[in-house]
Amino acid sequence: MxxxxxxxxxxxxxxxxxxxxxxxxxxxxxxxxxxxxxxxxxxxxxxxxxxGSGHFLEATFENWESEFLQMGLYVVLTIWLRQRGSSESKKLYEDEEVDKEPDPTKEEAPTPVKHGGWQLALYRRSLSIAFFLLFIGAFWLHAKGGAEVYSIEQQHEGKPAVTILEYMQTSRFWFESFQNWQSEFLSIVSIVGLSIFLRQHGSPESKPVDAGNDETGK
CATH class of the missing domain: 1.20.5 (Single alpha-helices involved in coiled-coils or other helix-helix interfaces)
Incomplete structure (x- = not known):
């Protein structure tokens, strides 16, 4: 245990x-x-x-959607983009292990790799697909909860309730989304940029303490 x-x-x-x-x-x-x-x-x-209320759904999934968007974009962007000196970047010019074609003969290879075809095609992109599907789900639940809260406020003021799609057309919905998205993108900029110059001994998110600032990757 x-x-x-x-x-x-x-x-x-x-x-x-x-x-x-x-x-x-x-x-x-x-x-x-x-x-x-x-x-x-x-x-x-x-x-x-x-x-089951809109207040809970909105508060929860408004934050979750930004997390899933951040991770999905980060996974995809790091395939092609580089940052000299960052531990979060792949090497600038060398091929890395993650770029190699999967080997179906490896004993420990996952089942989709051994089967090949569409299963392999889906599996090799499964991480980013999962994050973007989670983002879409959280985005919708954020809108659903927000529409319920907004409708309660509207009805209290003697105004008509709104549908989910109507709420998604309001500036309030997009303000809630953008303020969360930008904070997640800021965290990407922070870890990519700070890891060029700063170190954390023992963390896989940092370069070795004695690595030069221009050394890229872990």
């Missing part, structure tokens, strides 16, 4: 952090939303009802 925990510790700790912060978001968001509903003279929600 200890060996299993060690071998999976990075993912496990990451999951604990997600669950812990999501739990905090749920309870604080529930209290905050009920406070808003009370001010509008509307019935408050139970915790179970809140988990």
């Amino acid at each position: 200890l060996r299993w925990l060690y071998e999976n510790s990075l993912l496990l700790v990451g999951c604990v952090l997600v669950i812990g912060t999501l739990t905090g978001q749920i309870f604080t968001g529930w209290l905050d939303n009920n406070s808003d509903l009370e001010e509008m003279g509307m019935q408050t929600l139970t915790l179970g009802q809140y988990l």
Whole structure:
């Protein structure tokens, strides 16, 4: 068990952090939303009802969509683009292991690699495809939750509710999206740029401490 925990510790700790912060978001968001509903003279929600509410969906998936977009774009952009001196870039001119054609004769090769054809074609792009599908799903749920919250506010002011597509045409929806997207793109710029000059001993995201600033890749 200890060996299993060690071998999976990075993912496990990451999951604990997600669950812990999501739990905090749920309870604080529930209290905050009920406070808003009370001010509008509307019935408050139970915790179970809140988990299906637009307030929860919008708050959660507004952030998730930007994360999935960031990772999907980052995976794709690093195929072709380079940055001299960054640990996040492939070598400037040399071929790397990830650029080699998959070998179906390798014993440990995944099943799609051994089958070849369309399965291999899909599998070799599966990471970016997964991130972009997750982005589309989160983008839609953000719009769905936002439309519900916006409609409640509209009805409180005596105005008509809006559909999801109508809400996606509002400046509010795109403001929510752009403010999250730009923060994720900033994080890409930060890790790519700072890893040129700065080091973190023991981290695979950093170059070796004694590496020169112009040395590209890990």
